[in-house]
Amino acid sequence: MQWDFKTVFQSDEEAIENAKRYSKLIGSLVDELEKEKELNKIIKLIKEIEDSTDNFSKSIQYAWMRYSVNTKEKESQKLLGTIQSLESNVGEYFAKLEVRLSKLSKKDIQELKKIAPNYTHFIEVIEKRKKHLLSKEAEQVLALTSISRREAISKIHNKLESSYKFKIEIDGEIKVLTPEEVKALRRSTNSDLRKKAMKTFLKRFQEDSLVITEVYNLVVKDYDLESKIRKFARPISMRNFENEVSDDVVDSLIETTNENVNILREYYKWKSEVMNEKLTLADIYAPITTKARKFSFDEAKEIILDAYYSFSNKAGDIVKSFFENSRIDLYPREGKIGGAYCIYSTTKLPAYVLTNFNGDMYDIMTLAHELGHGLHGTLSKKQTYFNYDTPLTLAELASVFGEFLVFDYLKGKLDKEERLALISSKIEDTFATTFRQNFFTNFEIRSHDLISNSGYADWEELNDIYYEELRKTFGEVVEIPQWYKNEWAMISHFFETPFYVYSYNFAHCLVIALYQKYLEEGKSFTKKYLSLLESGGSLSPNELLSKVGIDISRSDFWEKAFDFIDSLVKEIKINYNK
The missing domain is CATH 1.20.140.70 (Oligopeptidase f, N-terminal domain)
Known part of the structure; x- marks a missing residue:
């Protein structure tokens, strides 16, 4: 496709x-x-x-x-x-x-x-x-x-990673894989393969450390200089301003996430016991069962459409149009960029989705996520162009909500072992969107400060900052191999859109509040939610969210999201022992 x-x-x-x-x-x-x-x-x-x-x-x-x-x-x-x-x-x-x-x-x-x-x-x-x-x-x-400034310079990083090829032995056969196919091996049931794949992958960035370090320093200097001449208090403040959210709200989100890392540590301590091995960072997405189910594209399509239709016929029809009109570029191939995205730059064209589908539960969630963006982009076409797009803080709203829809739907279609694997995967995806994006943000704040204050940060200094932030998040629960210190070099958002990453954490915590309202209010919430998406960027985030009874300025708002995440961890521990 x-x-x-x-x-x-x-x-x-x-x-x-x-x-x-x-x-x-x-x-x-x-x-x-x-x-x-x-x-x-x-x-x-x-x-x-x-x-x-x-x-x-x-x-x-x-x-x-x-x-x-x-x-x-x-x-x-x-x-x-x-x-x-x-x-x-x-x-x-x-x-x-x-x-x-x-x-x-x-x-x-x-x-x-x-x-x-x-x-x-x-x-x-x-x-x-x-x-x-x-x-x-x-x-x-x-x-x-x-x-010729940071946006152009960041393309060097993008081109480097897109050009990488990896030779890895799998089941006795040497295979040549794209970056996305290698990263997908983090979800393999084979412990040795997971570690070998990520070590091979990350060491490749080491080979280009000179170029990547120079590119990153140039991007940071360009961004920070602009923020300074525009009289922003801090580099991140310029992104906050574009996102129409105050420094205080973002600082509160970062601080609350930092304070709740015990939830993540508790989960991975339990997962280590269940899998009977000391987990490394290469294993944090490993399935908790050897019964790793693969889904065909047709199965994934049916699951996603059923989930969206169960929420709203209108939403289901919009999502279905992506499949019917070939507006999804599905599979990985040489030269194709990694990851996934949905693009809707204009009201004159429909939205399009790109993924690198490999057939596991994570890929279903990724497709559901991007189609959520597509739903948002389609509904907000009700607005004119200047009111069409939302700030980054709301840009991930519909995508994460779509993941929750598919997660709840899929839970009821699986046997116990598969259901536990799904809940485990959902918890880990939630961690990836909250705690992981938060230590990314911590890394960005520190690396920008270092480069601004000293004029330059070398490869080892950046590796050390990243390693310290990993330790602050995972503690001693997960082993952090030395070759994971340069994982920062693979994070495209650091290069392409400085301080983008906290928007994922922001949106995920926000969607938890929205989804809880949906569970409480049922179908009466659906109309309000779709109206919110139709509003595009015609109002400020605070005004848009007030339509559905959300107030992000409340001191306890972010904490409630982490209470919910904690409940997911408790749920899987209880269900696993039944």
């Missing part, structure tokens, strides 16, 4: 022409807006800029999709480079637009909101950015140089 690119554009040339046409149009519209003083005409121009940007974004989506499935192909590399150059021009135009709107008087701002209430949140965000905006000329320079 692969994407059909002709459903987006007939050719790369058509995508490039589309981008050129709308880039030029956006530029001329922004030039008009800079001179315009009449508020009604300003709103008219904003609407035209919005629609043109929406159309331009079709080319962005197409280029990333083409590149993702074959990072080694020269044509896809050239296409992405061309589109990104044009995107930097659009970024320059938007810098001018923001500066122009930020100079409007308070009276004019209030009048604009009355004339076009649909743009209230869009205008309010620009108002808040005012104190972090630079001069028009400085903003233009930052926008124009974006193609």
Whole structure:
């Protein structure tokens, strides 16, 4: 199952022409807006800029999709480079637009909101950015140089990992595997294979330590310098601002997660006893039973659709359309990027999902996760482009909720041994989304501080920071091999989107609260939830969440999520002994 690119554009040339046409149009519209003083005409121009940007974004989506499935192909590399150059021009135009709107008087701002209430949140965000905006000329320079700064530099890391191949002996046969296929071996029932696979995988990054270290330092310096000149209190504050969440809320999430690592340690102590072996980090996703069930794509499809339909026919129909219209690129192959994602860059195109499906329970959850994103992207098309996307803090909401739906559905379809394996896998996925992302965040905060204060962090220094954060999380319960110290080098978000990772933890804790409300309220909750997704980014996160009775500013909010995670650990321990 692969994407059909002709459903987006007939050719790369058509995508490039589309981008050129709308880039030029956006530029001329922004030039008009800079001179315009009449508020009604300003709103008219904003609407035209919005629609043109929406159309331009079709080319962005197409280029990333083409590149993702074959990072080694020269044509896809050239296409992405061309589109990104044009995107930097659009970024320059938007810098001018923001500066122009930020100079409007308070009276004019209030009048604009009355004339076009649909743009209230869009205008309010620009108002808040005012104190972090630079001069028009400085903003233009930052926008124009974006193609040669951290976003471009991070692609070196992406290309390196995508090019890796691994020769590993499995059942007496030498196999050549992609990075995703090697990482999937962490869930093998063979203890020796798990360790061999991860040692082989991580040592490969060691071979490119010089390049990876330089790339990471450049990304961090670029990001931190921008945060400094924009007058943010800390580097992470710039991401928090983009996510429309306060430093205090994020700090509370990080602190609460740090304080609850005993839940993770308790679980892995129990798992070690059940498996009768001292677990290493290579074993933390190992199945607790040798009965490792594999699922065909058709089985995975049926499970996911049944789960979404049990929640809502509307949600089920949307998810089904991804399968029916070949909007899923399913299997790993050489040159394809690792991991999984859902892309919806424009309201003019449907959402598309990419995964690296290997057939285990984890892969079903991953597919369910990405289809949750697809549901969100489809429902939020009710909004116009400027209100379409959500901050990262809410971007993972529908995806994690979808995982919970499939988890609860699948539990009732399995025998005891398989059900325990599923609960175990769910706990470990929850840990991966909360505790793991949190020590990633701790690593980022410390590595950014080190590089900012000393000017550079070498490979060993970064390894040591990462190792210390691993120890703070796992303690003595899990053995941490020395070759795991450089695991940070495989985390693409560190390079591509600094401080992205806490959004997973944020969303998971948030979804736990939402899912508990669903279990309490039943079908009456469904309508409110779908309405929340339909709202896209038309309101601030606090305003959106208030629609479903969630208040993330409460001091005990995050703690309640970890109480729920603790209950999952207690559940499996009780059920295992029955």
